[in-house]
Amino acid sequence: MQIHIDGEQWPMAAGCIGLAKLYSEEELPRTSTGVQLNDKILDTLAEKFIRGLIDQFSVVKRDVRKMMWYSNQAKKQPERTKEFAAEVRKILNEQYKKVKKYFSETEECQRLKELLEKLKEIKKPEEAPFIKEYIEQYGDIAATPFINEKLTLNYVKAVILNPFYGQTSILQPVFNSKSTEEHIQQIEADFIQPAKLELMFAEKLDSATNIEEIVAFLEENKGYKPFKDLLKPIKKLNNKDQVLDYLHNQILPCSFVEGLIATQSYEEMIFSPLAFSKMKAVNFNWNFDKKLPVPISAVARLVMFMAPFGMAFYSRRLGNEQASETFRYAGMILSQKHFAEVIKENLTYQKLRGEGSSFEEAIVGLLQESIDKAKKIINSYFFLEVYSDYQMKKTLLDYYHMPPYLAHYIAYYGKTLDLLYHREYRDSFFRAVLKGIDPKEIIFDYLRVAIKNPYHAKGALFATRERKRILQAKKGVEDMKNYDKTISYVYYRGCDLRNELMKDRMAEQGEPYRASGKKKIDGIAYRLLNAAKAGNKSGFMDTIFRIHMAAGLDVPSIFVDSFKEEGLDFETISSAFIAGLIGQEQIKIEGDVTNG
Template sequence: MSASIEIFAEDWMITAGMIGLTRLFDRTDISMTPLEEDVPNIMTSYSIHLTEKHIELFSARYIEWWIKESSVVRRDVGRMEWSKKKANGAYNKIITSQASDPNQLIDAQLLKDQNKVIKECAKAIRKIMNDQYKKVEKYFPNTDECNQLAQVIEQLNQVEDYQDAEQIEVSVLEYERIMATTFIEEKLTLNYVKAVILGIFFGQASILQPSFNAKSKEEHIQQLNKDFADPALRDLQLYERLHQEQEDGSTVESTIPALLQKYSDTHKPYKDWLRAVKKLNSRQDILQYFDQHISKCSIIEGVPATQSYEELTFSPLALSKKKAVNFYWEFDKKNPIPISAIARLLLFCVPIGMVDYNRRLGNEHTEVNKRFFGIVMDNINFKGLVKLNNIYRLQRKRTNSWSESIIGLLGEMKHKAENIKSKNSYLFVEFHSEYQMKKTLLDYYHMPAYIATYLADSGYKLKDISDNRIRDLYLRKILQGHDPKRHIYELLRQMIRANFYEKELLSKSAHIAINARYHLSLAKKGELQLSVHDSQINEIYEEGVKLRRRFVFSRPFESNATNTEQSDYRASGRKKLEGIVYRLLNAVNAGDKQSFLDTTFRIYLSANTTGARRNANGTSSPPLGIPRIFVDIFQEEKLDFETIANTFIAALLGSEKRKIDKTKDTSEHMRDDELEQNFAHTEGEVEN
């Protein structure tokens, strides 16, 4: 009878390894080699059922999964796609301009600019090809594929103008065909996976040694068998023997010494145990020896430990044996944290069970991309966890934004009729690790039921926050249980520096973020009607819009002292308003309600002067009244100070959507006050 063991999901690390094993033996994955009928299903509702058959197939399926999942050919062609589309766009612009009047020559400047774009796109694609060509030349220098790839790069080097644009498409297709050759794709993909993904988890253990970069797929499989599959198989058989002999209670001679003898020449722990077991007289003494004198695995219950949890086992969280002095189990320096070979095999599957993605760290001025790995946890059975993480993985593939993938995950669960409201919470775990620097950044994001419910019902609105970085930070702050007002403040600061067209997007983004913050504050208190005060928030926003229009229309553009020395500089209404908004933002940031109201009243006084009320057609607009809602700033019975103030500021900094006269210069280099001058008349019409 085949040996087997049942492993239950516990912490995120073990759960990720178990999910990884289920993906290796997923019968529905058509990209993998089909499993034979005699291979049992590995997943149950609450655990995985690991058998000898699974371990025997482990190494081959592990290598195959990574080759299919992380193909460098698919990755490179995807990277080339943007440049290819850009070159096609440039080509179409030239052809379209020529098609409008075949007898007319193509505009010289247009031709020059678009030819430059096409040439730069060809250069970008050629660089990607060159990087891979160097590797092909290193490992397969005398092959036909290497020579063909060199020819493709040379043909791409000859692209000079739009007449050669079709060569870009041809070269990419030819590159894809050549690089898809089995021995090339396998070699480069394995080296990429080891360097970019597996090295983060396991340093330079086993196949991750630099010397393995030149070895074949079969040699990688053999090494995995030696380092992972064979030791796990030994430990599984020993566990099965111990379990059976403890269960049957027979006095028949134990079969454990024979098993230890079988593996004693190749496995030192078994040799040490065999020496001790030979001195024992009965089957019961042997079982008692393993129960009382042999350390058990710290990860999988009941399995004798044969090695230690250290850096080569799981680099992000483990310590070397020398530095694990505070973890010595029974003062054993050789195995400070005892684990079994089965546990090590499980940990080796953690990268497969997690989702990898790039995350931007830093601020708007200095940012760096880091590779993170994530997993979602929930208080449901293991089968449900696998399903949940498969959806999360799919969402991550669809979008580069972490926040969008989280919102998409919850929306998908709701779409599949999962009762999110009955769930206690979600836990999102993500980490970044740098093996060489011995550094790991680990983040836990706890999602209470009220946040899960809100994001499932209304989270799609957050996707309209235009700044991806702020949107991600905003959601992370919510999941950490903190007030996201800091990121609303950052959005409002961006609006001051933004150009005319960006202001409208950022104004909408800030309005969405402010509403979401207020709704979540109500949900946290147990309120069910989250939109009860939305009309008041919208009222504040509309009042701010009216005030902005009055300012912009009264001073549509700047004037300078260019005609006479007596003339004074006169700022546009937009610039004057932005200067005042800085004071409002500082008051909100400091929580100074009195200063905010004082500045707001002064704005209204300025907007109600005779000059400010005069329209372009000579008529006067009615005075603007100060909204009564500002009284709530001190009472805070309905809306809190930050919600009122930030909504008002977002409206003051916004801009109007207008149809632009194509005869006028509305390029991105055009000054905001010039655009406002163009729109001044329509602004006056809107107010009237």
């Protein structure tokens, strides 16, 4: 039997993409809005699911990549060889403890122990090449199937699956010591068989010529509790039409898959990010029946359990430089395109994020299309990010929409965002823009970082320029670069003032006290930045007049624009000037990095 699975709602879309990652288009046909699920593929799904998890989230591959970074650093900085070897040993030791717990008597466990001892002996710069050699040996040892499978399954259950599904089925702690085959068997029992039975029942309802066939099917499969519950009332009916009428009027349909009846409810163990407790969600219950918050079928539950294959997983830092937390997010892309294209774009997005691309880099990279094509995709893209913690009953969910003007901007200038060198601020900037929020506050925070580390003044300047271009695009202005020269001029005025102030300070105190000149400039920058953040134009201009007088320079008329409705806005003027004031060197910003 074949049944259509619609990917309109994102948990089901993620599941459909996940299934498509495991099966070819011939095995799982794509439709305009989802996939055609054939009950024949269910015979292999349990094994493909578990084997797929082991392959995609391999702990050994991840650890080798992580440790190789330290090996490469040891080549570049041989004087720190001992330090980098210690970091590699720390990672290897974590996995050795797990191998020892489950496979202490094996030869592989002993070899890992020997590697730890060898890493401990690395101390001299000339021994740096041994780090790579020992990492490769670890990769060979840990890639042994029984080790890799155990380490990966326990990792993926704790880090990837548990936040989405709690402790259902294979996610119970007792399964940490069970074999790969036992995991496959449990998935078969908990997810595959119920889905198969419900598809068979739907097919029987369609093909049966009389009620006796339906009753015989339910009798044969009454070990499945939902069928046992149906058997008693259906036995009292007289014909097939009455059965269909009973199922239509007395049994709720699946909320996600058309044509199937509901056999369970959509609660926390089904899909934690958007689910709720039966006892606490009265407003969401059907007819205020606490037993059925949202009715679904076993097929819908199975599809949603495939969601981890349909999403990209990555770390995302929330907060600022002073206080922040890092969470593991899952992300995906939705559009109004044919679902086959949605699948391809999500697989590309997963690949980009897996290679270390940031949120902004992955999306801009995905949308590297011609200008004409970019105009055609207007209003079609949605980006979703979700963090879920089943234990804390906490979900953070962000939706981002690609508006027309932003698609237009990305088509021309998407790559210029790479010039925002600070990864977290670049992503925050892009997320704000996608939400339609003016990113000025992010630029102000970026400038505060740049005061402490002048290297980031360049990035803050480019953020200022790109913000203005985006605001121009939002207004429908065709030439988004029409203020670039003015921004450049304001920036260089900041550079000129810095040079004058530093020159004066050096003349007064001599070369050895140059640092105190920077301290004075930093104080001025903080004062200007506080005024800019508060929207205090008068306070900002008062400081501008004072420092120009101190440097013996005239105040350019451009600063008067900050008091006008037309022209360069106050936030752009203040940000560009501060970036120039605190930067390390003058840089040419008239040139562009475009997508063309």
